[in-house]
Amino acid sequence: MTEQKRPLLITTGEPAGIGMDVVLNLAAEGKLQDFDRPIWVTADASTMQVRAEELVSAGVLTEVPIWQTIDNEAGDFDMDAAEQIAQQDIDADSAFILLNVPCAGPVTGGQINIANSAMVAQQLDIAHQLAVNGTVAAIVTGPLQKSALIDAGIKLLDGTMFSGHTEFFMQQSGCEKVVMMLANQAMKVALVTTHLPLKDIPAAITADNVRQTVQIVVNDMREKFGLTQPRILVCGLNPHAGEGGHLGMEEIEIINPVLREFTDAGVNISEAMPADTLFTPRHLANCDAVIAMYHDQGLPVLKSHGFGDTVNLTLGLPYIRTSVDHGTALDLAGRGGASATSLYQALKMANEMADKSLTN
Numbered sequence: 001m002t003e004q005k006r007p008l009l010i011t012t013g014e015p016a017g018i019g020m021d022v023v024l025n026l027a028a029e030g031k032l033q034d035f036d037r038p039i040w041v042t043a044d045a046s047t048m049q050v051r052a053e054e055l056v057s058a059g060v061l062t063e064v065p066i067w068q069t070i071d072n073e074a075g076d077f078d079m080d081a082a083e084q085i086a087q088q089d090i091d092a093d094s095a096f097i098l099l100n101v102p103c104a105g106p107v108t109g110g111q112i113n114i115a116n117s118a119m120v121a122q123q124l125d126i127a128h129q130l131a132v133n134g135t136v137a138a139i140v141t142g143p144l145q146k147s148a149l150i151d152a153g154i155k156l157l158d159g160t161m162f163s164g165h166t167e168f169f170m171q172q173s174g175c176e177k178v179v180m181m182l183a184n185q186a187m188k189v190a191l192v193t194t195h196l197p198l199k200d201i202p203a204a205i206t207a208d209n210v211r212q213t214v215q216i217v218v219n220d221m222r223e224k225f226g227l228t229q230p231r232i233l234v235c236g237l238n239p240h241a242g243e244g245g246h247l248g249m250e251e252i253e254i255i256n257p258v259l260r261e262f263t264d265a266g267v268n269i270s271e272a273m274p275a276d277t278l279f280t281p282r283h284l285a286n287c288d289a290v291i292a293m294y295h296d297q298g299l300p301v302l303k304s305h306g307f308g309d310t311v312n313l314t315l316g317l318p319y320i321r322t323s324v325d326h327g328t329a330l331d332l333a334g335r336g337g338a339s340a341t342s343l344y345q346a347l348k349m350a351n352e353m354a355d356k357s358l359t360n
Contacts, residue, residue, distance in 0.1 A: 017328025019142030109334030117152035186305035226356030236272035
């Protein structure tokens, strides 16, 4: 398989949710052919067939899309098995290749069955193996139900309870830190801290945390977005970026000294800026990425400029990972009403990043 034709791999996640629905929607619309790459999908084969038939009955699809199912008797998609998959002749009429990951229990749309949580985790393990080996160009993750994996006792590599895609891939890849970035057509926003209460954020704004975040953003903007000299703007933590110390000292004592290290090294990066003026067209027009100090400093602005088009990315991994920006929507599974826009945008961004990373 040539570098240009390495597949994009979609994990459908929780089988009781809409992960399979949105894949089937794109397949029926012919949009999976937009990327000039094979599309691989992890799901239970029999459940995918049933879900497609349910969507036809609901009037969402006019007919069941065609796909090609690959079974692996060993039950583990290692490198040798993946190479065999890649070498097989693919039916030109097939919208995607389905890597069959069997469910342990019955699947009903909208009803979580924790017996299938191990299958959800297995999808992620397969995705990691295929990405770290370079068999696939990128991973695009569909939604999972964290509570179901926790209730089933699924644990991360370090022995803690499952807490999400990001932590799973970070630990499997041996990364000390990764960075959450959300992106749409208007802007790209990376976060120094993610899901913390406001009261805990100041203590988390350390020099090491800021430094690691900036370095990961700079590296991935160069390597995965093809920008040799990315232009980065950074939000301060406090109103007015501290107002010269009158509204907080974090900018003076922590953030700006770190940012000056990067400026001295030739990186095109601002010092801490007031967030209420940074997120204006004048500044964003000359910016490739924004680094915000905390979740609700940057993401509300980004999502107000394109909620349905927003893609979640994990920076700092040894491979490309994008994700839909929505949950399992259990009430819509198999019934219609699930939008495939976020999945399409996540595929589009993964494809563009894979293309650009070839030149670096």
